[in-house]
Amino acid sequence: xxxxxxxxxxxxxxxxxxxxxxxxxxxxxxxxxxxxxxxxxxxxxxxxxxxxxxxxxxxxxxxxxxxxxxxxxxxxxxxxxxxxxxxxxxxxxxxxxxxxxxxxxxxxxxxxxxxxxxxxxxx
Numbered sequence: 503x504x505x506x507x508x509x510x511x512x513x514x515x516x517x518x519x520x521x522x523x524x525x526x527x528x529x530x531x532x533x534x535x536x537x538x539x540x541x542x543x544x545x546x547x548x549x550x551x552x553x554x555x556x557x558x559x560x561x562x563x564x565x566x567x568x569x570x571x572x573x574x575x576x577x578x579x580x581x582x583x584x585x586x587x588x589x590x591x592x593x594x595x596x597x598x599x600x601x602x603x604x605x606x607x608x609x610x611x612x613x614x615x616x617x618x619x620x621x622x623x624x625x
Contacts, residue, residue: 505605508545508573513620515539516609520616529582532611533569536580546573553600568597577606586610586621598625 519535533549540547548571555562570578579594586608594606603625610619 505575508576509605509607509622511543511545512540512572512576512578512607515543516611516620517616520611520619523611525582525612525614527582527611529569529580529611532582532609533580536578536609537570540570540572547571548574551601553597556600566597566600568601571601571603575603575605577601577603579606579608581608581610581619582612583610584612586619591621591623594623595625598623 515536518539519532523532523535537547537549549569551568551571552563553566553568555564555566568577569580572578577594577597579590579597581590590608594608598604598606606623608621608623613619
Protein backbone atom coordinates (compact mmCIF):
# COMPACT_ATOMS: atom_id res chain seq x y z
CA UNK A 503 0.00 0.00 0.00
CA UNK A 504 1.36 3.43 -0.84
CA UNK A 505 2.54 5.68 1.98
CA UNK A 506 0.03 8.48 1.38
CA UNK A 507 -2.85 6.03 1.62
CA UNK A 508 -1.48 4.61 4.86
CA UNK A 509 -1.06 8.05 6.44
CA UNK A 510 -4.57 9.06 5.35
CA UNK A 511 -6.00 6.00 7.10
CA UNK A 512 -3.90 6.65 10.21
CA UNK A 513 -5.09 10.26 10.40
CA UNK A 514 -8.69 9.16 9.90
CA UNK A 515 -8.35 6.69 12.77
CA UNK A 516 -6.72 9.32 15.00
CA UNK A 517 -9.57 11.73 14.28
CA UNK A 518 -12.07 9.01 15.19
CA UNK A 519 -10.33 8.38 18.52
CA UNK A 520 -10.11 12.10 19.30
CA UNK A 521 -13.75 12.63 18.35
CA UNK A 522 -14.83 10.04 20.92
CA UNK A 523 -12.32 10.74 23.71
CA UNK A 524 -11.38 14.40 23.33
CA UNK A 525 -8.33 15.88 25.04
CA UNK A 526 -7.25 15.32 28.62
CA UNK A 527 -6.38 11.62 28.88
CA UNK A 528 -3.05 9.86 29.24
CA UNK A 529 -1.05 8.98 26.14
CA UNK A 530 -1.48 5.26 26.89
CA UNK A 531 -5.27 5.52 26.55
CA UNK A 532 -4.99 7.15 23.13
CA UNK A 533 -2.44 4.54 22.07
CA UNK A 534 -4.72 1.66 23.02
CA UNK A 535 -7.70 3.15 21.19
CA UNK A 536 -5.69 4.14 18.11
CA UNK A 537 -4.27 0.62 17.81
CA UNK A 538 -7.82 -0.74 18.00
CA UNK A 539 -8.97 1.58 15.19
CA UNK A 540 -5.92 0.93 12.99
CA UNK A 541 -6.24 -2.84 13.31
CA UNK A 542 -9.97 -2.63 12.55
CA UNK A 543 -9.13 -0.98 9.22
CA UNK A 544 -6.80 -3.88 8.40
CA UNK A 545 -3.50 -2.11 9.03
CA UNK A 546 -0.58 -4.00 10.57
CA UNK A 547 0.53 -2.25 13.77
CA UNK A 548 3.54 -2.94 15.99
CA UNK A 549 3.47 -1.31 19.42
CA UNK A 550 6.46 -0.09 21.40
CA UNK A 551 9.05 -1.29 18.88
CA UNK A 552 12.59 -1.05 20.31
CA UNK A 553 14.96 1.35 18.57
CA UNK A 554 18.64 1.13 19.45
CA UNK A 555 20.79 4.21 19.61
CA UNK A 556 23.51 3.87 17.00
CA UNK A 557 26.83 5.52 17.71
CA UNK A 558 29.49 4.80 15.11
CA UNK A 559 29.63 0.98 15.13
CA UNK A 560 27.98 0.57 18.52
CA UNK A 561 24.31 -0.32 19.01
CA UNK A 562 23.14 0.89 22.41
CA UNK A 563 19.93 -0.68 23.66
CA UNK A 564 18.65 1.90 26.13
CA UNK A 565 14.94 1.28 26.00
CA UNK A 566 13.97 3.80 23.34
CA UNK A 567 10.76 2.69 21.69
CA UNK A 568 8.67 3.78 18.76
CA UNK A 569 5.09 4.18 19.98
CA UNK A 570 3.57 2.66 16.83
CA UNK A 571 4.96 1.35 13.55
CA UNK A 572 2.26 0.94 10.92
CA UNK A 573 2.70 -1.34 7.90
CA UNK A 574 6.44 -1.37 8.68
CA UNK A 575 6.48 2.04 6.99
CA UNK A 576 5.07 4.87 9.13
CA UNK A 577 6.34 5.77 12.59
CA UNK A 578 3.76 7.28 14.91
CA UNK A 579 4.86 9.18 17.99
CA UNK A 580 1.95 9.90 20.30
CA UNK A 581 1.73 12.74 22.78
CA UNK A 582 -0.81 14.10 25.22
CA UNK A 583 0.93 17.34 26.13
CA UNK A 584 0.01 21.02 26.30
CA UNK A 585 2.41 21.98 23.49
CA UNK A 586 4.64 20.11 21.07
CA UNK A 587 8.19 21.22 21.72
CA UNK A 588 11.31 21.02 19.57
CA UNK A 589 12.48 18.02 21.60
CA UNK A 590 9.36 16.07 20.54
CA UNK A 591 10.13 16.84 16.92
CA UNK A 592 13.76 15.84 17.40
CA UNK A 593 12.58 12.58 18.98
CA UNK A 594 10.49 11.46 16.00
CA UNK A 595 13.17 12.52 13.51
CA UNK A 596 15.76 10.51 15.43
CA UNK A 597 13.50 7.46 15.54
CA UNK A 598 12.95 7.77 11.80
CA UNK A 599 16.70 7.97 11.21
CA UNK A 600 17.63 5.02 13.43
CA UNK A 601 14.74 2.87 12.19
CA UNK A 602 15.43 3.78 8.53
CA UNK A 603 11.86 4.96 7.93
CA UNK A 604 11.08 7.94 5.75
CA UNK A 605 7.62 8.88 7.08
CA UNK A 606 6.58 9.83 10.59
CA UNK A 607 3.50 11.28 12.24
CA UNK A 608 3.62 13.20 15.50
CA UNK A 609 0.13 13.21 17.00
CA UNK A 610 -0.73 15.26 20.07
CA UNK A 611 -4.18 14.34 21.37
CA UNK A 612 -4.26 17.09 24.01
CA UNK A 613 -5.74 19.69 21.65
CA UNK A 614 -9.27 20.93 21.06
CA UNK A 615 -9.07 20.22 17.30
CA UNK A 616 -6.90 17.27 16.26
CA UNK A 617 -5.70 18.89 13.03
CA UNK A 618 -3.79 21.30 15.30
CA UNK A 619 -2.04 18.35 16.94
CA UNK A 620 -0.93 16.54 13.76
CA UNK A 621 2.40 16.93 12.07
CA UNK A 622 3.86 14.81 9.26
CA UNK A 623 7.59 14.34 8.75
CA UNK A 624 9.42 13.07 5.69
CA UNK A 625 13.11 12.25 5.39
